[in-house]
Amino acid sequence: MVSGLINANPVIYQKKERQVRIAPCDSDEYAVEPVDQQEIFDHIRDIKDPxxxxxxxxxxxxxxxxxxVDDxxxxxxxxxxxxxxxxxxxxxxxxxxxxxxxxxxPSRYKVDIKVAPGTHATEAAVNKQLNDKERVAAALENPNLLDMVDECLAPSYG
Structure with a gap:
């Protein structure tokens, strides 16, 4: 199985230590904290490689x-x-x-996903595909692809 991988022996790096975030509490109002870089990173850091x-x-x-992030x-x-x-x-x-x-x-956010410049042979095509709403919607209608995405997003308990 390993022989069929594009990168059979990837370099593995140390995970960054998680920072504890404590939101300020205001007893009279519900305060919404702005979304920041760390929060986005915390959401995506544990996505598993396919x-x-x-x-x-x-x-x-x-x-x-x-x-x-521009909140x-x-x-x-x-x-x-x-x-x-x-x-x-x-x-x-x-x-x-x-x-x-x-x-x-929240649904008000516009999300752009990009491949770092110069890091992929078909960078422009990948970027176009990832940021086209119709292509994304079509991809998510494919049950096999959706299963793969859900597997990558599933929490890891190990």
Whole structure:
């Protein structure tokens, strides 16, 4: 099975220590905290790679520094770096990122998912596919692809 992988021996990195976040409490009003870079990273850091038993964080496919957030404009951009230039799972990884954020964030947010410049052989095509609402919707109608996305998003208890 390993011989069929594009990157059979990826480099594994140490996970960043989780930061405890305590929201301020106002007894008279319900305060909504703005979404920030750390919150987005916390939502996506444990997404599992489609080919390996590691998280996207452990493979350094995503990093906190590659996340842009403008809460006032309700905008989030995640730039990810595939482990190899010819990663056949780049669109699946991007779809996982998009689905996780769509399920986690209020609907007012516009989410852009991008491949880091110069890190994938078909970067423009992948970016176009990941940010086209019709293509994303069509991909999520495919039961096999949706199962793969859900598997990558499933919590890991190990």
């Amino acid at each position: 080919e390996h038993p590691y998280s996207l964080e452990e493979l350094k496919v995503i990093t906190e520094d590659a996340i842009e 006032k404009l309700s905008y989030v951009r995640v730039t990810f770096t595939p482990t190899v230039e010819h990663c056949s799972m780049a669109t699946v990884i991007g779809l996982c990122l998009r689905v996780k954020l769509l399920r986690s964030l």
